[in-house]
Amino acid sequence: MNLVEVRGLKVHFPIRRGLFFDRTIGHVKAVDGVDFDLEHGKTYGLVGESGCGKSTLGRAILRLIEPTAGSVIFDGVDIAGLQGEKLRKARKRMQMIFQDPLSSLDPRQNIESIITEGIDAHDLLDSRKQSRARIVELLEAVGLSAAALRRYPHEFSGGQRQRIGIARALAVEPDLIVADEPVSALDVSVQAQVVNLLEKLQDSLNLTFLVIAHDLAVVRHISDTVGVMYLGALVEEASSDDLYAEPLHPYTRSLMSAVPVPDPDVEDRRERILLPGDLPSPANPPSGCRFHTRCPWRQPERCDTEIPELRVLRPTHKVACHYAEQIEAGTIRPKSADEVAADQGVYVAATGGLDAKDLLDAGKDMPLPQQGF
Ligand SMILES: Nc1ncnc2c1ncn2[C@@H]1O[C@H](COP(=O)(O)OP(=O)(O)O)[C@@H](O)[C@H]1O
Numbered sequence: 001m002n003l004v005e006v007r008g009l010k011v012h013f014p015i016r017r018g019l020f021f022d023r024t025i026g027h028v029k030a031v032d033g034v035d036f037d038l039e040h041g042k043t044y045g046l047v048g049e050s051g052c053g054k055s056t057l058g059r060a061i062l063r064l065i066e067p068t069a070g071s072v073i074f075d076g077v078d079i080a081g082l083q084g085e086k087l088r089k090a091r092k093r094m095q096m097i098f099q100d101p102l103s104s105l106d107p108r109q110n111i112e113s114i115i116t117e118g119i120d121a122h123d124l125l126d127s128r129k130q131s132r133a134r135i136v137e138l139l140e141a142v143g144l145s146a147a148a149l150r151r152y153p154h155e156f157s158g159g160q161r162q163r164i165g166i167a168r169a170l171a172v173e174p175d176l177i178v179a180d181e182p183v184s185a186l187d188v189s190v191q192a193q194v195v196n197l198l199e200k201l202q203d204s205l206n207l208t209f210l211v212i213a214h215d216l217a218v219v220r221h222i223s224d225t226v227g228v229m230y231l232g233a234l235v236e237e238a239s240s241d242d243l244y245a246e247p248l249h250p251y252t253r254s255l256m257s258a259v260p261v262p263d264p265d266v267e268d269r270r271e272r273i274l275l276p277g278d279l280p281s282p283a284n285p286p287s288g289c290r291f292h293t294r295c296p297w298r299q300p301e302r303c304d305t306e307i308p309e310l311r312v313l314r315p316t317h318k319v320a321c322h323y324a325e326q327i328e329a330g331t332i333r334p335k336s337a338d339e340v341a342a343d344q345g346v347y348v349a350a351t352g353g354l355d356a357k358d359l360l361d362a363g364k365d366m367p368l369p370q371q372g373f
């Protein structure tokens, strides 16, 4: 059963210019036609490099941003039409966990009042005593003790603060949690602990999770299904096992080829797919298949002119590529990054251009190129 069904979702931000007259000179197509389902009690991992529209998509699902087009059906109801009390009730069922727990926790409030806020706002408990007991229970659920109640956010480590953010989200007993880069700001050693905590909570509370990350490794173990986004659209979606065992879309293949393998023999033989050029601007996405300006498998027909649908290749595997079958069978061979760049008339530095690992590592603050191809 699906808790959330997203259909044809678009979020376009207007680009405005002009000193006296506010003229709209274009749109950033942050999310540009996305369809997917969040199954009840499961985890959906959404990955893609910085700027591809993951956060915008997550916020549009919670209606923190108004979509430009499309629908979000939450438990059978289109949330676009909700107002007032009905919207407030729906919001209580959907919570968000943010990347940077420090900036999302009010520094002047102690932990008790931070977590109480959600409970109070929704009148979940009547007495203060009851509420204190509930907060202690929540803190224990996220691995913290009652001693945290009187302390302030700055007194905790990054990992502990993220645990507090999780406790705050859980306080209103939500059905859906959107976790936007929940571990990106944390030390690598702490990341796994927080990911494990999310997984444990999901099992025990039967939550539905949308976990957003720019790092494939983060979502791998907790996700039932993984969706890969490129420039505002999903290019591949599969069960986590299928996606990691056999990525089919050229973009996913390049991302995956950048992830080191622990076995040294396999690591030596690992084929790395380098992508030429920068991520095109979402204000001016390439025609046809959006990935065609960087795709090593691009063909002279269809790729530049026809938008590929996200289509079912196998029961748990969807791909948006005209040539997915031929690529899988190996009947179409990839070109090198330099050849792709030469085809597109793009200059590539002597290093062979950016590779997917650099793009992933670049994380949140990578500046976006202003010009498309
Ligand atoms: N409020 C906004 N106004 C204008 N452009 C925005 C806004 N929020 C995001 N964008 C743009 O939309 C695109 C997608 O951003 P975002 O959803 O944050 O991507 P991601 O989370 O994958 O890094 C980017 O080009 C970003 O600059």
Ligand code: SF4
Pocket (backbone or CB within 6 Å): 249, 250, 251, 289, 290, 291, 292, 293, 295, 296, 297, 298, 299, 303, 308, 320, 321, 322, 323, 324
């Ligand atoms: S449709 Fe063409 S350009 Fe797009 S991913 Fe497939 S082969 Fe590459």
Ligand SMILES: [Mg+2]
Pocket (backbone or CB within 6 Å): 054, 055, 056, 180, 181
């Ligand atoms: Mg983001």
